[in-house]
Amino acid sequence: MNINNIRQVYLIGIGGIGMSALARYFRHLGCLVGGYDKTETELTRRLVAEGISVNYTDDFTIIHDAFKSTDEHTLIIYTPAVPSELAILNEFQQLGHALFKRSQVLGLISQNKFTIAVAGTHGKTTTSTLIAHILTDSGYGCSAFLGGISTNYNSNVLFSDNHVMVVEADEYDRSFLTLYPDIAVVTSADADHLDIYGDKDHLHESFLLFLNQVHEEGKRIVKTGLPFDADIGYSATGPADAYADNIHVKHGAFYFDYVWDEGSIADVHLGIPGKHNVENAVAAITVARQLEIPTAKIVKALSSFAGVRRRFEYIIKTDETIFIDDYAHHPEELKAFLSAVRQLYPTKKLTAIFQPHLFSRTRDFADGFAEALSSVDTLLLMEIYPAREMPIKGVDSRMLLDKVTIGDKHIAGADNIKEYVRQTRPELLVTVGAGDIDLLVKPLKAILEHV
Incomplete structure (x- = not known):
């Protein structure tokens, strides 16, 4: 699959937060984009308003013929969340289409990009959105695939002409193993998705595999206390290679000092509340420092960060x-x-x-x-x-x-x-x-x- 040859894309489960980001990405590239979901939502209505066709009936006959072509210009994407008996899914397979998971497509898109991937059983959406906001607000730029709607940009996908990509790396169904990041962040690895992994040990094995896929010259930025090797450890409280100090609430907002072995940034204002979000901000600052973004621009971006829909x-x-x-x-x-x-x-x-x-x-x-x-x-x-x-x-x-x-x-x-x-x-x-x-x-x- 050469992602640059794609002209039409159909997404089965287009209403999901990750799938809708891919829909918007390919629409931005000028592709014909459509999809199916079982329920109309505010998000699918917005996709339609953006020029993406969405149908809510499991009926293959109403799908535009352009999406049924099995040539190299057509891409069919599905989410594992859709039932295997779905008629549309099976009809595409019977026509001879190779169906791609969302995670596989993200892997293909990221192949030739400098990729910053954020993984974790919690914290990854806010952290990846923070990183994307710092890069965008500072003028550094990035494309981004986010697991929530950024309040600053009213979207879950950002676009840039440069070759930097920020992506939320999902551990569900081991999806993040399609990524080979230049910078990987792991925010947490608490037991979760035990219906997939069975136990915490198998979950940790998957995170280890993900971290092992970081490029040789890349950086592994990992929350301290997790059982993984890191190039840079971070924490909301220290001790760590990078940590927050003097966390306090002032005028109803959270402030903190960012500290690392060579110095500190005093009185950083975070636009969203919570000690857990201070920790996410420490990770985001650490990534931005690896990219040599000026401190003043990092601080300004953190102050203007408006968060993610449905996250505080x-x-x-x-x-x-x-x-x-x-x-x-x-x-x-x-x-x-x-x-x-x-x-x-x-x-x-x-x-x-x-x-x-x-x-x-x-x-x-x-x-x-x-x-x-x-x-x-x-x-x-x-x-x-x-x-x-x-x-x-x-x-x-x-x-x-x-x-x-x-x-x-x-x-x-x-x-x-x-x-x-x-x-x-x-x-x-x-x-x-x-x-x-x-x-x-x-x-x-x-x-x-x-x-």
């Missing part, structure tokens, strides 16, 4: 009401998010709406989830979002709720949650989860803004 995203921020939405779906992410909320608003009563994601993840990390959720004042727990899974006997939200130690805790559906918020009007409200909980954000915002 303020929906309402007034004196009366704070409403924050976040994607956290692993216990460590949840703990970091709630800790940051508490640090910013220590005197406010915290009401959390949480939707567990996957039966297997809820089963495997129930105690960790319960510990994190026990730190809030009021909990409204939604039913588990199944995503790609079938139910597991004995694993449900009631099982998780029973482990939470606070008294003010409830199982609640969408309608109950809306009514609760309407009646109680929480002063500090968070919605958290990776399923379809985001569909509640607009209705709850409307309720809270209605006087």
